[in-house]
Amino acid sequence: MRPSILRSALPASLVVLSLVLAGCGGGDDGEKKSSGEPTAEVTPEEPATWPLTGLEAEDGQSVALDHPVVVTKIDNSPASSPQIGLSKADLVVEELVEGGITRLAAFYYSQLPGDIGPVRSMRASDIGIVSPAGGVIATSGAAAPTIERINRNKIKYFSEGGPGFYRKSGRHAPYNLFTDLEKVGKAAEDGKDERPVDYLPWGTAEDFAGGTPAPTLSAHFGSRTTNWRFENGTYTNTNSNAAEGDHFVPDTVLVLRVKVVDAGYRDPAGNFVPESKFEGTGAAQVFHNGEVVEGTWSKDKIDSPLTLATADGAELKVPAGKVWIELVPVDADNGSVTVGE
Template structure:
């Protein structure tokens, strides 16, 4: 018992001494500041979650994880498709060449799932390099047998006519009358996975950008179709969009990548050779943001790799926001890029 009381007295004495030393240390004004002491990991505030297809923060700082994969809708991009539905809800859009020098859109949905979208059209082998980096699923009217086989071999899920949500719009003519309720597709695509897709682009801020050159207008020409953009009121406006009024894609940036194009190995019903965008390797890149253009290069080691961007001075980051990507064929394949002040 006496040993226990002695231990208590010793503990009290040591506590008093430590408090006294702490008080003395505070006299020079440094005792409560922590000086240069590193903070414990428990005191560090976690970085807010951001959406993988926009780089924008999740509202409320919650998780960017959804119950479904990235859904990539193949959208017709001709006058016959007007009005297109659902573009304003897309996180990111990729415009790609198809046969005859016209284009088709790969509209990506993840953070915001709309209702009716379309007209839904067929996929191409070019879509593998677009969809695979985020383990996305295709929402499409189908595709040629060769294309379907390659898409499946790449491990990409396909949702097409006959899947939940798909229907034919009686007021339109085929093949421009296939639509789907994206909410029903998202429900059918739930996979129970916990992983959030990888970032589609190397996200940053406007302050990360090099100075660039003035460029308030640009034209991405694919041969028989050209998409014209004008920088207005802080964003890029597609001057020849087929989207329904008020349903246009709100592009904060336009990223033009010059790509090589090969032959997919078959023809469409009209006898046109089907092109295949080679979305791996490297090429020239042009990032349009805030009325300026920054020139650099893009690279992808393989079709499933994330996109890397660089300038002569180092890595190029894309300001977080909604981005429209133009996969424009190199000059030898009939494509071109022009821009002006």
Template sequence: MASKTTTRNRRTESVVRDARQLIRITATLTALSLGLAACGGEDKKDEDASDDPKSIASSEGDPATWPLTGLPVEGGDSAEQDHPVLVLKLDNTEASSPQQGLSHADLVVEELVEGGITRLAAFYYSDIPGDVGPVRSMRSSDIGIVSPVDGAMVTSGGAAQTVERVVDAGIKIYNEGSPGFYRESSRSAPYNLFTDMKKVANASEDDETARPVDYLPWGAEGDLPDGKAANTLTADFGSHATNWTFQNGSYVNQNSHAADGDEFPADSVLVLRVDVGDAGYTDPAGNPVPETIFEGDGKALLFHGGKVVEGTWSKDELGSAVELKTKDGELTVPAGRVWIELVPIDDKGGSVTFGK
């Protein structure tokens, strides 16, 4: 309780007596209030906290949930890490098969690259694995993907224009030549670059523990509004489509390139329809390099529990967190592992279909 210290008033003794009496009355009422709270409110407070993962706090008062999943921190760990969120660019073509380390990612974003194919941005924070790859190059689209959590890029590099823009955005880059990177002799270039993420995490430590902001607006499954039945979905980027089915409580990527047992366990799939611009240069094959415009707003489809909820997404600027809404208000994502599909809007060659 906060009580004001009465300033001694020398003008009259009666004012002093009145002030002291007021202090005694206030202290008595406060003591009674605290006593009632201790007797009747503590159990209710603890009971409510146990129902909400976000209300669970460690003895040090650290945030109780992981920023990239919304899941509770367990086992006495802290969500404040001595390394940034590490975002690794992962090849997503047949040539990359089998991908390694995808099952350890907290969150994955699939984005368009040249030629209508896709690349993955795999986020690592709560669980840092060993070997991950194949590691590929970054794009300017990654600025809007990585900036909201002040992440660092783990990549094979990028075009000069891209590197300059990423650095100007204040994003740290770890690439070949940094600790942990190596070439896998059993694979062919450029699909043979791998990294030991533990070594990258150690190299990125700065002795300043911190917890990033939540990447998505996390909530509980019970918060979701009623949706349409949707046990299958296809996110089409032009020359590549990612197919999902809802099986045994989670979403299974039907054309994943991950090693057996190393697939990403998606509790939800979040599709955001995005505009696509021109990055201003071409790849070595002469293909124009697209740039996903990950700011502004657009249509959103949240797939969870075999249903889809339709709404909208918004992002004020590249470094802002994603906000989700339906016509009735805020839309939250059930805490868990999420795969985000940044699918171009229809007139930019993308499409999304789903079925029962």
């Protein structure tokens, strides 16, 4: 007869007795286990998060990639319509250029789509925008003074004639230059899988509290006004130039008031070329979940990460998700913000 059958046939009282005796035996081992000696605590691993959104990566997905952040300069005038590829961006910054219009610095890291544009030229403002991410720029080029300063700050850029750039048929110049960011990213690889630093001080929705109602907002840049409306849990750019179904839909709109100075040269039409100074400190407004929190922003150096504080000086975090940053001139003649109730 097999042992397992013998065990099952033992009387229940005998089984109980054997368990009691087993518990009484081996006292020395029991004393050692309760000796009070400290045991090593296991610290749970922090979840891997994307640097431009603060969102957790999927299981097994690495956030340390071989390519750097790729910032693409995209035209934002009506002539750029329809913009292609904005929905794939992780983060977008809107900046003032000459004539009171704006351009977009669209940040790509978690994915590099193959069709982005129309691609336009860099400005000196991009140095402070791109440097904290350690990114490269996809651009049509720039004025000689800007290129000199970009090179001096050791920012790598890719332009027409480089990997991925092409002219799209059916559009007229200069609004027909597009690029394949997969090819740009491949050309920017350096053989090192590294995660860029967080672009913003990321938090959770629970960190965002005490805001006042702000169902709409408008960022005024002079000739360009960008309008936002909160609906269905996100913000909608009601006058976007993006293609249908290809809009960038942010969870948060971050307005930063910046000083604007003369970039030191004129454009071909003789217009003043502005430079947004994205360092120092200024007023900030964080729009999330249909509310706004007022505070300040600071950036010690041009390549420093951004920090935010509430009006009373407490740390202010941005809920993880997609963010659109408005760099609105602090000068009332060139910029202002209107908040609807």
